[in-house]
Amino acid sequence: xxxxxxxxxxxxxxxxxxxxALCVSPMAMAExxxxxxxxxxxxxxxxFDIHMTLFWICVVIGxxxxxxxxxxxxxxxxxxGAVAAQFHESTVIEILWTxxxxxxxxxxxxxxxxxxxxxxxxxxxxxxxQVIGYQWKWQYKYLDEELDFFSNLDAASxxxxxxxxxxxxxxxxxxxxxxxxxxxKKVRFLISANDVIHSWWVPDFGWKQDAIPGFINEAWTRxxxxxIYRGQCTELxxxxxxFMPIVVEVKPQAEYEAWxxxxxxxxxxxxxxGDREWAMDELMEKGEEVYMRACVACHQANGQGIxxxxxxxxxxxxxxGPVEGHLDQAMNGVPGxxxxxxxxxxxxxxxxxxxxxxxxxxxxxMGDLVQPADxxxxx
Amino acid sequence: MSTTATAVxxxxxxxxxxxxxxxxxxxxNHKDIGTMYLWTxxxxxxxxxAFAMVIRMELFQPGLQLLEPEWFNRMFTMHGLxxxxxxxxxxxxxxxxxxxxxMVGAPDMAMPRMxxxxxxxxxxxxxxxxxxxxxxGNAPAFGWTFYAPLSTTFAPDTTDFFIxxxxxxxxxxxxxxxxxxxxxxxxxAPGMTLMKMPLFVWTWLITAFLLIAVMxxxxxxxxxxxxxxxxxxxxxxxxxxxxxxxxxxxxxFFGHPEVYIMILPAFGVVSQILPTFARKPLxxxxxxxxxxxxxxxxxxxxxxxxxxxxxxxxxGELYFMYATMLIAVPTGVKIFNWxxxxxxxxxxxxxxxxxxxxxxxxFTIGGLTGLMMAMGPADMQYHSTYFIxxxxxxxxxxxxxxxxxxxxxxxxxxxxxxMYDERLGxxxxxLSAISVNVLxxxxxxxxxxxxxxxxxxYPLQFxxxxxxxxIGGFAYGLSQxxxxxxxxxxxxxxxxxxxxxxxxxxxxxxxxxxxxxFHTHTTPPKVD
Numbered sequence: 024x025x026x027x028x029x030x031x032x033x034x035x036x037x038x039x040x041x042x043x044a045l046c047v048s049p050m051a052m053a054e055x056x057x058x059x060x061x062x063x064x065x066x067x068x069x070x071f072d073i074h075m076t077l078f079w080i081c082v083v084i085g086x087x088x089x090x091x092x093x094x095x096x097x098x099x100x101x102x103x104g105a106v107a108a109q110f111h112e113s114t115v116i117e118i119l120w121t122x123x124x125x126x127x128x129x130x131x132x133x134x135x136x137x138x139x140x141x142x143x144x145x146x147x148x149x150x151x152x153q154v155i156g157y158q159w160k161w162q163y164k165y166l167d168e169e170l171d172f173f174s175n176l177d178a179a180s181x182x183x184x185x186x187x188x189x190x191x192x193x194x195x196x197x198x199x200x201x202x203x204x205x206x207x208k209k210v211r212f213l214i215s216a217n218d219v220i221h222s223w224w225v226p227d228f229g230w231k232q233d234a235i236p237g238f239i240n241e242a243w244t245r246x247x248x249x250x251i252y253r254g255q256c257t258e259l260x261x262x263x264x265x266f267m268p269i270v271v272e273v274k275p276q277a278e279y280e281a282w283x284x285x286x287x288x289x290x291x292x293x294x295x296x297g298d299r300e301w302a303m304d305e306l307m308e309k310g311e312e313v314y315m316r317a318c319v320a321c322h323q324a325n326g327q328g329i330x331x332x333x334x335x336x337x338x339x340x341x342x343x344g345p346v347e348g349h350l351d352q353a354m355n356g357v358p359g360x361x362x363x364x365x366x367x368x369x370x371x372x373x374x375x376x377x378x379x380x381x382x383x384x385x386x387x388x389m390g391d392l393v394q395p396a397d398x399x400x401x402x
Numbered sequence: 403m404s405t406t407a408t409a410v411x412x413x414x415x416x417x418x419x420x421x422x423x424x425x426x427x428x429x430x431n432h433k434d435i436g437t438m439y440l441w442t443x444x445x446x447x448x449x450x451x452a453f454a455m456v457i458r459m460e461l462f463q464p465g466l467q468l469l470e471p472e473w474f475n476r477m478f479t480m481h482g483l484x485x486x487x488x489x490x491x492x493x494x495x496x497x498x499x500x501x502x503x504x505m506v507g508a509p510d511m512a513m514p515r516m517x518x519x520x521x522x523x524x525x526x527x528x529x530x531x532x533x534x535x536x537x538x539g540n541a542p543a544f545g546w547t548f549y550a551p552l553s554t555t556f557a558p559d560t561t562d563f564f565i566x567x568x569x570x571x572x573x574x575x576x577x578x579x580x581x582x583x584x585x586x587x588x589x590x591a592p593g594m595t596l597m598k599m600p601l602f603v604w605t606w607l608i609t610a611f612l613l614i615a616v617m618x619x620x621x622x623x624x625x626x627x628x629x630x631x632x633x634x635x636x637x638x639x640x641x642x643x644x645x646x647x648x649x650x651x652x653x654x655f656f657g658h659p660e661v662y663i664m665i666l667p668a669f670g671v672v673s674q675i676l677p678t679f680a681r682k683p684l685x686x687x688x689x690x691x692x693x694x695x696x697x698x699x700x701x702x703x704x705x706x707x708x709x710x711x712x713x714x715x716x717x718g719e720l721y722f723m724y725a726t727m728l729i730a731v732p733t734g735v736k737i738f739n740w741x742x743x744x745x746x747x748x749x750x751x752x753x754x755x756x757x758x759x760x761x762x763x764x765f766t767i768g769g770l771t772g773l774m775m776a777m778g779p780a781d782m783q784y785h786s787t788y789f790i791x792x793x794x795x796x797x798x799x800x801x802x803x804x805x806x807x808x809x810x811x812x813x814x815x816x817x818x819x820x821m822y823d824e825r826l827g828x829x830x831x832x833l834s835a836i837s838v839n840v841l842x843x844x845x846x847x848x849x850x851x852x853x854x855x856x857x858x859x860y861p862l863q864f865x866x867x868x869x870x871x872x873i874g875g876f877a878y879g880l881s882q883x884x885x886x887x888x889x890x891x892x893x894x895x896x897x898x899x900x901x902x903x904x905x906x907x908x909x910x911x912x913x914x915x916x917x918x919x920f921h922t923h924t925t926p927p928k929v930d
Contacts, residue, residue: 056851056863059783066779074780081770088741088766095744096759099680100751107681107748117689120738121731128727131777136720138779143716158556184859188465195861214713219552220646222711222786226852230782233712235647236551237640240713257711257786257854259545261552262471265857329472331538332558361556 060226063248067229069138076134080127142230145241148211152202156214156221156234156256158361159263159320162368163202166213168283170290173368174198175316176266184266196253199316201270205279206249214240218363222258225271231257246273261361262329263320297371297395303379306392310380313373318381321361326385332361337385346391350378350401366402371395419920430514431920432499433817435521439496440810442525444886446488447803449532451879453481458875461868466859474858475543480532482546483564486664487571488528490798493806494667495520495578498606500817502582504911504918505600507591507927512584520577527570534560545856547657550638550649554630561631565624572617579613582606591910593929597691600909601684604691605670608698612659612666615702620656623649647712654705662701665797666694668765668805669736672758674909675812676740679755680747681906685739693732693739700729710781719778726776733769737762752904753827757808760800760835768796771846786856789849795842799878800835807834807885814892815899819917822892830888833881840874 061071099105153164157173164171177197180188188194204210214223216234223242224231231254232242246252254269274282301309315324318336322328326337336342341349353374356364365374375393382389419425419434429435456477460468469477499517503510511517534541539558542548553561586607590599599607626637626649636642638649669690677684684690706714706722714722740762749755771793775781784790807830815821844867849855853864860868899916910929914922 055847055866057847059850060852067783070779070783073777074774074783077774077777077780081774085766085770088737089763091741092744092759092762095741095747096749099745099747099749101681101748102750105746105748108746109682110746111683111685112688113686116742117686117735121735124731124734128730132724132727135723135777135779139716139719139723142779142782143719183465185466188859189862191862193861194464195859219556220549224786224854226783231711231785235640235712237644237646238713254852255854255857259475259549259552259856261556262475262543264475265471265854265859329470332472 062227062229063246063250063252064228064244066138066142066244067227069134069141070229073131073134073138077131080131145211145243147209148243149208150205151211151213152204153213153215154223154234156216156218156223156260156267157363157368158218158261159256159267161198161202161221161223161267161269162217163200165283168287170283170286172200172286172290174200174202174270176263176268178315181266181315181319193253195266196255196268196270198268198270201251201272203272203274203279203282204244204246205276206273207245207247207276209243209245212242212244214242218361219260220258221256221260221267223254223269224257225252225254225269227252227254228271233258246271249273249275249278266320293370293372297375297399300396301372301375301392301394303383303392306376306379307383308376309372310376310378311384313369313377314380314384317365317369317373317377326381326387336381337387342381342385342387343389346378346382346389346393347401349382350374350393350398353378354398354401371398371402374398428518429521430510430518432503432511432514432517433918433920435511435514435517436496436499436501437817438521439492439499439524442528443489443493443496446484446492446528448882450481450484450489451882453477453484454875455879457481458872460858461860462872463869464860464862464865469858471858472540472543475545475856476535476541478856479542479545479548480535483531483542484528485798486546486660487568488524488531490664490802490806491575492524494606494609494664495575497602497667497671497806497809497813498578498582501813501911502585502603502606503589504816504914504922505603505909506586506589506594507910507923507929508585508589509921509923509926511581512589513581516577517581520574520581523570523574523577527567527574530563530570531567534563537563547653548627549653550627550630550646551640554627554638557631562628565628568624569621572621575613575617579610579617582610583614586610591923591926591929597688598929600670601673601687601690602667602670605666605673605694608694609663609666612663612698612701616656616659616663619652620660623652623656626652647709650709650712651705654708655702657708658705659698659701661794661797662697664802665765666698668761668802669694671805671809671812672740672761675754675758675808676743676762678812678904678906678908679752679758680744680749682743682747685742685745686735689735690739693735696732697729700725700732704729707776707778707781710778711785723776723778727773730769730773730776737766737769750905752811752824753822753831754808754812756828756831756835757804757811760831761804761808764796764800764804764838768793768801771796784849786854787849788845788853788855791855792842792845792849795845799842800838804834804838807831810889812904813911814889815903816911816914816916816918818893819899820892820896821899821903822888822896826884826888826891830881830884833884834878837874837877837881841871841878842874844871844874 059074061068151166153166155162160173160175162173177199179191180194183191214232214234216236221234222231223234228244232240250273252271256267321333322336328335341352354366356362372395375395375398379392460474537560539560542564544553544557629635630637636644638644638646673684704726707726775784811827848864848867853860901916902912910927
């Protein structure tokens with residue numbers, strides 16, 4: 024805040040103009056969604072039913088209690104000449120208002136227990152996907168396939184966070200690589216985290232599950248209806264907690280298989296592209312793309328970082344120091360800090376490109392470059 | 403507050419209040435210490451409120467306009483910490499200091515010097531906490547629940563100051579609680595048996611036991627953080643064989659009783675005020691006492707309901723669900739009792755009564771959403787969304803804060819000797835009651851529709867409701883300035899209060915002169 028005090032004053036002034044303006048204009052920006060979503064799985068529908076039953080029980084209790092109170096407020100007031108009764112304590116009434124709520128609770132406990140048992144039944148799954156939370160992205164590993172990728176907030180949302188998000192379709196609810204699962208199959212998720220605690224939530228599936236370092240939590244879903252389902256991280260995980268969405272695309276089995284094959288060949292092609300020599304401008308172009316995906320959350324689009332937790336790249340000692348040290352830090356991270364090890368997250372080309380980009384962008388102008396072959400050698 | 407009235411009494415007792423700053427720095431009088439607690443808590447209420455205003459400004463529309471995400475995280479973290487540890491808890495200690503000796507017929511708190519120490523630790527602790535804003539690394543940004551490892555391995559160095567602040571607050575609270583227990587147990591007037599104590603005293607007695615039981619647990623968990631951060635232990639570090647989930651178990655073992663620490667005295671205040679203005683005894687005194695005890699006991703065995711989504715085994719989930727549902731029973735008993743107390747009374751609606759009635763209505767809404775969240779499978783959807791934010795703000799703002807406001811309007815004439823401005827009080831009430839609902843009710847909707855809590859920005863579908871919520875927030879925040887004006891106006895003058903103040907008021911404090919003299923109950927009153 025202190026770094027751009029002027030900007031903030033300006034924005035505050037804008038807010039002063041906007042507040043009245045927006046209040047009079049019709050609020051046509053969005054939907055007025057009021058209730059929980061029914062969702063698309065057996066579990067989510069069960070949860071929705073429990074939610075609605077409870078809601079109506081609460082409405083009935085509320086109407087009863089509020090009705091009696093309102094009646095007294097209107098009728099039993101001194102200004103209407105009401106004389107206070109002096110009654111107090113009635114064993115019958117007190118037993119009744121203890122026992123009846125208890126019975127309601129017992130009745131409610133039955134469907135809730137059954138739902139819990141169903142929710143926790145992770146057996147007999149058709150396939151397993153490992154979900155790993157990172158600051159601030161998700162990694163999906165298909166345990167039955169040789170397939171593994173990261174899923175970040177999409178560029179369209181990222182670019183508009185500080186500008187004008189109103190035109191972005193699925194703002195903050197779109198990713199670069201969607202998780203794809205087959206329709207009608209029981210998919211088991213093995214959920215964990217690499218750094219801090221995250222939580223994986225797709226409201227249409229009916230549950231969320233925390234991703235905790237050192238733990239592997241199980242959860243499952245079976246979605247019959249192909250479609251795109253969106254969610255967000257729901258456990259505070261640092262600065263970009265609000266910017267790590269989850270998008271699941273459910274495809275019919277055949278399309279899913281085609282997608283898996285396509286992904287595998289794309290991964291192979293990407294790995295093969297590291298066998299040749301890359302030119303400076305190729306690396307810079309690729310590097311910017313990788314930077315905007317993997318580095319921007321901490322080191323910022325202008326390379327200034329957010330010191331002291333997130334040091335600047337622009338003019339920073341690592342990016343303007345020896346190239347070996349720079350590559351080493353990018354690949355292996357700095358233990359005990361927020362700097363992750365990217366060796367397993369990025370391939371040779373991506374690592375070479377992003378290090379090259381960092382050394383030559385933001386006015387660093389080091390003039391040197393890293394080849395994919397150098398990264399391969401350093402692994 | 404009671405300077406003018408003490409002159410008369412001071413001639414009988416050679417030591418009246420000291421002159422100048424020394425009166426406050428070295429205060430051992432329960433009324434002075436209570437006054438200091440209340441003013442400091444009010445200041446913290448506005449500091450925490452200012453953080454909330456910044457949060458609502460950022461969330462006014464989608465996108466980031468004012469804050470970097472890191473600043474947003476600092477704002478809601480400090481908002482929570484300051485409101486819980488700086489505003490609500492100390493405000494109740496202020497009430498305890500002022501009211502418990504007056505209500506049980508004691509001359510002062512049992513341990514006046516310890517009382518002074520426990521007060522002064524509190525502003526110092528808040529200073530330590532807030533000073534992190536001016537340090538390298540800046541204020542904590544890991545939420546008031548400070549889950550490891552975000553608060554250990556991944557937190558700035560200033561976290562050690564946060565830990566020190568929490569330690570000081572814990573020491574202060576424990577000493578305050580010991581004092582409350584010692585006073586209530588030892589210094590009651592002859593004839594005042596436990597089951598004749600006013601309900602506010604009862605609720606505070608139970609609150610004090612909760613404090614003594616759980617503040618050491620909080621101290622333990624922050625000490626483990628301290629050694630994890632600085633001395634190479636790995637209590638919460640998975641890569642060192644530790645367990646990040648153990649942090650949550652310990653934290654919520656403290657955290658759940660903590661929410662009752664903030665709400666039980668509110669139950670007490672409302673149970674004093676409703677009978678006064680209904681001119682009718684509390685419907686079920688004994689069942690209220692037992693319900694308070696039952697809630698306090700249950701609060702120790704339900705912490706796992708904060709952790710349904712952490713991957714607990716099915717047996718654990720079921721147990722915590724059943725235990726949590728049980729809390730609805732004694733809570734229901736309380737609400738039904740208040741309802742029955744109002745029934746066929748002869749009610750008038752002065753400001754304390756208005757706030758108390760609003761408390762019963764709005765706390766009930768918070769209680770009912772609490773019942774919904776107790777259902778584990780449904781909580782898998784509600785957890786960590788704005789539905790939860792709505793729930794706990796309903797029990798804490800129109801819950802605890804409204805009860806605090808009610809209590810101030812109720813006892814202020816006794817404290818300062820003047821009536822507050824009733825017309826302004828009513829305006830304050832209606833502004834607060836309407837804006838608080840504009841602020842918190844739509845949070846249920848955005849939460850159910852899927853908006854996670856603790857996010858600085860949100861998908862566009864939540865934009866309209868967030869704008870309404872923010873407008874409600876600004877209105878609620880501004881309305882509270884009126885409260886400060888009303889209190890200061892009453893202290894400076896106004897219609898003198900009678901000794902009984904309210905027509906239907908009963909209890910030892912109303913038999914004392916208004917304002918209450920510097921020393922009261924120097925000879926114990928006799929209670930039949």
